[in-house]
Amino acid sequence: MKRILFALFLITSLAGQLAAAEPRFIGKVEVPTTLSDKSGEQGTLEGGIPANQWGGFGSGIAYMGRGDRFAVISDRGPADGATAYRCRYHVVDISVDETSPRPVNVSLRETHLLTDRLNRHLIGSLGALPDAGDPRGVRFDPEGIRVTSNGTLLISDEYGPSIGEFLPSGRQIGQIDIPSRYTVRHPSADPNAELPPSNTSGRQPNRGLECLAISPDDSTIYALLQSPLIQDGALDEAKKRIGTNVRLLEIRRATGATREFLYQLDQPSNGCHEIEYLAPGRLLVIERDSKLGTDAAVKKIFEINLRQATDISRIESLPATGTPNDVTPVSKSVLIDLLDPQWNLAGADFPEKIEGIAIGPRLADGSRLLIITSDNDFLPIPTQIYSFAIRVE
Numbered sequence: 001m002k003r004i005l006f007a008l009f010l011i012t013s014l015a016g017q018l019a020a021a022e023p024r025f026i027g028k029v030e031v032p033t034t035l036s037d038k039s040g041e042q043g044t045l046e047g048g049i050p051a052n053q054w055g056g057f058g059s060g061i062a063y064m065g066r067g068d069r070f071a072v073i074s075d076r077g078p079a080d081g082a083t084a085y086r087c088r089y090h091v092v093d094i095s096v097d098e099t100s101p102r103p104v105n106v107s108l109r110e111t112h113l114l115t116d117r118l119n120r121h122l123i124g125s126l127g128a129l130p131d132a133g134d135p136r137g138v139r140f141d142p143e144g145i146r147v148t149s150n151g152t153l154l155i156s157d158e159y160g161p162s163i164g165e166f167l168p169s170g171r172q173i174g175q176i177d178i179p180s181r182y183t184v185r186h187p188s189a190d191p192n193a194e195l196p197p198s199n200t201s202g203r204q205p206n207r208g209l210e211c212l213a214i215s216p217d218d219s220t221i222y223a224l225l226q227s228p229l230i231q232d233g234a235l236d237e238a239k240k241r242i243g244t245n246v247r248l249l250e251i252r253r254a255t256g257a258t259r260e261f262l263y264q265l266d267q268p269s270n271g272c273h274e275i276e277y278l279a280p281g282r283l284l285v286i287e288r289d290s291k292l293g294t295d296a297a298v299k300k301i302f303e304i305n306l307r308q309a310t311d312i313s314r315i316e317s318l319p320a321t322g323t324p325n326d327v328t329p330v331s332k333s334v335l336i337d338l339l340d341p342q343w344n345l346a347g348a349d350f351p352e353k354i355e356g357i358a359i360g361p362r363l364a365d366g367s368r369l370l371i372i373t374s375d376n377d378f379l380p381i382p383t384q385i386y387s388f389a390i391r392v393e
Contacts, residue, residue, distance in 0.1 A: 023336050023370070024389040025343050026096055027103035030382035031057075037074075037090060038111040045083040053078075054108065055378035057090055058385070060145040060212070060274065061356035061371055062153075068093045069109075070358060070371065073155065076124025076141040078378035080206075085124040087114040087140050089153065089170065094360070094371055096387055104387045112170035114140065114155070119171065127189040143355070144212025144223070144274060154214060156223060159187075161208030163223060163251075176221060177256055178249060179313070181229065182209070195239055201231040204241075209249075210355075211275040213283055221251040222283060224263060226271045233320025241268045245318040248275075248306075248330065260313040261306055262329040268321075270298055273355045279393050281307040284335065284357060286372075292352035299354050301336040301372070336388060338372070351384050353377065359392060368392045 033055055041051035060073040070092050077085025091110040097103055114122045120138050128139035144156035152173070153166040161182055165174035184202035188194050191205035203209075204227055211224035228234040228243035236242045244265040251258050263272065265287065273286040282305055289298040309330045312318070323329055338354065339346040356373035363369055367389040374384040 024367070026098055026369075026387040026389060028345070028384060028386045029102075029104040029106055030384055031106060032382050033376055033378070033380050035108070037088065038108060039086070039088055039113055040111075041086065041113075045078060045085055047079055047083065049078045049083070049378065051086070053378060054090070054111075055376055055383075057092075058353070058356050058373035058375040058383045059143050060155075061358040061373050062145045062147045063358045063360045063371075064091070064147050065149070068095045068361070070094055070360065071145055071147055071153065072356065072373070073142045073145040075143060075375060075377070076158075080377075081124055081126035081139075081141070083124065084128075087122045087124055087142050088112060089114065089142070089145060089155070094385065094387070096363070096369060098363075104385060106385055112168070114142065114166065114170045114172070116172050122172075126191070129187055129189060141206075141208075143208075143210045146212050146214045146221075148214065148218050149216070150218075154212060154221065156209040156212040158203075158206060158208040158210060158226075161203050161223075161225075163209065163212065163221065176251060176253075178209075178223070178251070179258060179260075181231070181316070182225075182247075182249075184230075196230065196235070199230060201229065203229060204234055207271065211272050211285070213275040213277045215277055215280075219253055221253060222275055222277070223249045223251070224272050224275050224285065226273065227265075228318070228320070231316070232318035243318075243320040244268055245321065246272060247312070247318075250306075258313060259311045261309040262312050262318070262323070262327060263304065263332075264323070264329050266298065273353070274357045276357045276359055278303065278359070281305055284359075285332070286354055286357055288354050290352060293348045293350055294346075296339060296346065296350050296352070299338040299350070300334055301338070301357065302332040303335045304330045304332045306330050335390070336372075338386070345386065351376070351381070359390075363389055365389070366391075 035054045037054040056074040057072040059075040122140035130137035141158040163176035184199040207227040210226035213222040234243040248261040276284040351374035353375040355375040360369035370388040372386040
């Protein structure tokens with residue numbers, strides 16, 4: 001009888017621990033699209049949009065390691081690359097008070113324009129390509145941002161795709177090498193011209209290195225594509241997306257050594273939109289569809305584990321679906337389904353683009369703040385900032 005009672009006690013205790021480890025929703029805040037940033041930019045962009053509009057900043061978010069301070073990145077600007085928007089990142093404070101009627105608040109502190117190593121402004125225009133007179137080009141589509149322990153910024157560019165290192169001032173000081181299989185041989189100002197037959201390998205247009213993470217000791221960078229590479233069965237003959245096998249790139253900073261792992265989308269119409277370092281061998285991944293409001297069906301935060309996953313860097317071309325022989329993909333389990341009724345977030349105003357995720361400071365109960373952001377693409381809809389508490393080992 002004592003053994004039975006002990007077993008029941010143990011099961012109850014473990015169940016309580018598991019329940020305590022479940023994410024806890026704290027609250028959300030909406031940031032209007034009409035606010036101005038602190039760039040000092042004057043005038044308007046093509047289409048009459050203010051050059052200093054504080055939009056698109058939910059594309060990426062990173063904790064800066066102290067207090068309530070985060071870095072957020074605006075993407076390539078309004079109209080999907082049709083404007084000469086000067087790329088930038090912002091410093092914000094996101095404060096949380098669970099006892100307040102308004103538990104989450106955000107305030108903009110700084111805006112810094114991004115420049116290349118020649119001190120030229122990086123811009124979101126599709127047409128700012130390298131050419132004979134400008135072999136480097138300045139087109140840039142920042143999507144992921146992470147802060148290193150010495151305060152520099154790592155920013156992923158979806159156009160390249162590439163990963164640059166920047167000073168807090170916004171000036172680029174370095175570049176992280178990535179395997180050539182990720183780039184297209186024939187970049188173009190016309191996204192359709194970057195698809196087959198012009199390119200038979202490399203990232204799909206606007207589907208490059210959307211996701212970026214770094215280990216706390218700065219030793220390892222992780223970069224995840226939004227969708228499969230062209231050579232990995234991404235598209236059918238009609239150029240419809242049919243692939244689900246996405247490459248997750250691991251880079252050792254000290255040596256430049258790389259490994260790749262297989263992340264499998266739940267369906268071809270989904271995409272990966274950010275990753276965050278959780279613990280050794282474990283990452284968080286945003287996987288979502290491209291629907292909004294009541295049509296939204298997939299807005300999930302997965303926890304993935306790399307420990308048993310196979311290095312697939314030797315495989316030049318993956319099948320569109322399924323798992324190659326002798327390959328183990330990363331395992332994945334749902335941490336947060338943002339559309340789950342328990343959070344009371346789903347509905348007509350739910351955003352399409354959930355794109356930013358960052359683990360922030362420790363809360364009073366020992367859990368960690370998790371911030372999730374939406375990207376409003378500079379449209380007249382507010383940016384959503386959701387806050388959760390999660391347990392981190």
